[in-house]
Amino acid sequence: MMHRMAKRIPLPLEIPAGAIGLPTRGAEVTKCTLFHTGDKDPEPFSRLFDLAFPADVYKYEGVIHPVDPRAPDIRFEAGMPLEWNGKLIQQGGSGVNGFVPPSCMPLHGQDRERASALQQGYAVFGSDSGHDIINGNMLDCSWMMNQECFENFAYHSLKKTKDVMVYLTEQVYGKKADRVYFYGGSNGGRECIKAIQNYPEDYDGAVCFFPVLYWVLKVLMDARNGWALEETGGLNWIDRGKWENISQVIMDICDGLDGAEGHIISNIKAASEKRSEIEAAVRKIVTSEQFGMLEMLASPMSLPFPLAYGDVRLPGYPVFEGTPMFSHFEALAEAHKAGQRSVSDNIMAAVFAQDPDFDTHQFEPEKWKDRIREISRWMDAYDANLDAFAKKAGKLILVQGTVDPQVTYHGTVRFYEKLKERYGEEKLGRFMKFYLAPGYGHGTDGTFLITSDFLSALDKWVEEEKEPENLVVTDRSPESFGRTRPLYEYTYYEGQGSID
Incomplete structure (x- = not known):
């Protein structure tokens, strides 16, 4: 059910440093563009993948100013649908970040045949974590030598961007968000786990794909x-x-x-x-x-x-x-x-x-x-201490493929085993579900490119306390497009029933 209609607010909007939970020199919202359903996103990353907006959306853009004037600004984007459902999704990055994830970009593993997050009324936001690779050399990592820039990349930018989005949300919709979710894969998956480890009170739930837990x-x-x-x-x-x-x-x-x-x-x-x-x-x-x-x-x-x-x-x-x-x-x-x-x-x-x-x-x-x-x-993000997130009744869905060429599934399984050692299987299952997907790679490779409605599974778990069950994934591989199979919690197919 939609709660609020978005409005275009006067710009520039200055956001005071006091509204952000970590040290900054404040933030500024500098641009707002109205996109109608089907409009192409003109940003360089979006043009690479021919991305279009699936709903009527105000795209707000801005920057968060660092304390160190030698560090770059954190650039952010917020896709704010005209009809809002009261919930926010923070997107993680990938690789070494350095680009702003387009708010119209499909979420990892999300079924393309279903309504997208923006179509469902979620406001979607993310940042470049405080450096830019679009106009530079992707192999150049010298920006990491600036301490504030490095700390932003590690996980501080997550909190800063989220707090800015909370402030902006109240200006655009006139109310606070009911729920905040994190959704990310790869380095964005690492960010997902770091977010709920370090800022558990900020998030109600998270969907995490193939996280780089053992970064070092x-x-x-x-x-x-x-x-x-x-x-x-x-x-x-x-x-x-x-x-x-x-x-x-x-x-x-x-x-x-x-x-x-x-x-x-x-x-x-x-x-x-x-x-x-x-x-x-x-x-x-x-x-x-x-x-x-x-x-x-x-x-x-x-x-x-x-x-x-x-x-x-x-x-x-x-x-x-x-x-x-x-x-x-x-x-x-x-x-x-x-x-x-x-x-x-x-x-x-x-x-x-x-x-x-x-x-x-x-x-x-x-x-x-x-x-x-x-x-x-x-x-690193393999710390098994999720006590505060679990106490808050946060929910985590973790997905890893068995044929991932970037993140070895053995590391993700080890993280799950550490969590099970800490909480016990029954208690862990009350706030986390781990799915090991056979044939799935790093999002775009493998012999079974899984898609399902992970977002709805998370939302129902948070809102209705309905644990995800009977998840079915659909294959988007060109060679076997459309076939389906069940996705079980950390197990493997043993030969009973049909694989389709």
């Missing part, structure tokens, strides 16, 4: 994998065609382990037990150097000391369980072919060493232990 260990692991590409002068590089061959070999061995052949490896436990058979079959179609690269990708990243929240180890990518790594691998390979450092190398130089010219090959973790732990405190 992932950076180190991806840098290590990139260095391995250099060592053989290209002999271990694997092109897309070869990756497809490797994936098919593994699929031939594991597809039927769940009792049905649907080009999905659902029984991941049985697949992991086939490791020796899989390795033997893969060796027949790759060179020794390429197999060595596969072993490197699959190997864990470990440190000789605990990070901020206790862990020391991140499992490697599940390449021998059917994860096609070509998108992740090609990004590393292309950077090294062009003589460029990878994003991970640049992050290590800027964040750990605080020297953009630092030779990361000389990086010795033990020598940088205190700095690494400090960065872990800011960036």
Whole structure:
């Protein structure tokens, strides 16, 4: 039921620093544009994906001013539908952020056949977290050397942007929001968890996809994998065609382990037990150097000391369980072919060493232990303490794919196990649901691109205390578009019933 009609307010609107819960020099709303249903969004990111507004919306834009004048402003956008349902959705970013997520952008995993968030009356907002990569070099991470800019990227921008949106909402709609949800994937998934860990009173619920929980260990692991590409002068590089061959070999061995052949490896436990058979079959179609690269990708990243929240180890990518790594691998390979450092190398130089010219090959973790732990405190999100969020009756839906080439599902499972150890399965289930989706990758890859109505599942759980159940996901993969299957809480398909 719609509550309020949006109005165009006089601009510029100055938002005082006192309205924002973290230090700033205040904020300013500078622009308002009315978009009607079907109008294209002219912003650069939106033009890349030909995004249009699905409802009549006022798009408000503005900036949040940092305390440090050397740090960039935080740019934000708020899509505020003319007919508002009283609820807000904060969108997370992706990668290293640096762009404002368009409010008309479809939410991760949300069924495109259903009404979008804006169509349902949600006001949707997000920010660039305080730096800009659209007009710069995406590989350049030197902005992280500014402490306030780095802290904004870590998670402070989430609170600042949310508080600005609360203030703006009252101006545009004349009332406070009834509910605030967070929705994000990848780095936006990491932001999602950091938000409910650090600002639990600000959020009623969250939907989180494939979060980069172990940020520090992932950076180190991806840098290590990139260095391995250099060592053989290209002999271990694997092109897309070869990756497809490797994936098919593994699929031939594991597809039927769940009792049905649907080009999905659902029984991941049985697949992991086939490791020796899989390795033997893969060796027949790759060179020794390429197999060595596969072993490197699959190997864990470990440190000789605990990070901020206790862990020391991140499992490697599940390449021998059917994860096609070509998108992740090609990004590393292309950077090294062009003589460029990878994003991970640049992050290590800027964040750990605080020297953009630092030779990361000389990086010795033990020598940088205190700095690494400090960065872990800011960036890692695998802390199992969600006490305040649970006490507030917040709700979390967590979704991870088994063939994600960017975020190893083993890390997300480890996070869930830590939560279960802390709360027990029954108590945990009262505020969190974890879905491990077979065949699903990093949002745009995999053999089953899941979509469902995760937003409605969260909203009903929050508003009516109806726990998500009998979730059905629809496949948007071109090869198998439209097929459906149930999505179970952290389990795998064992062969009963139909896979469709």
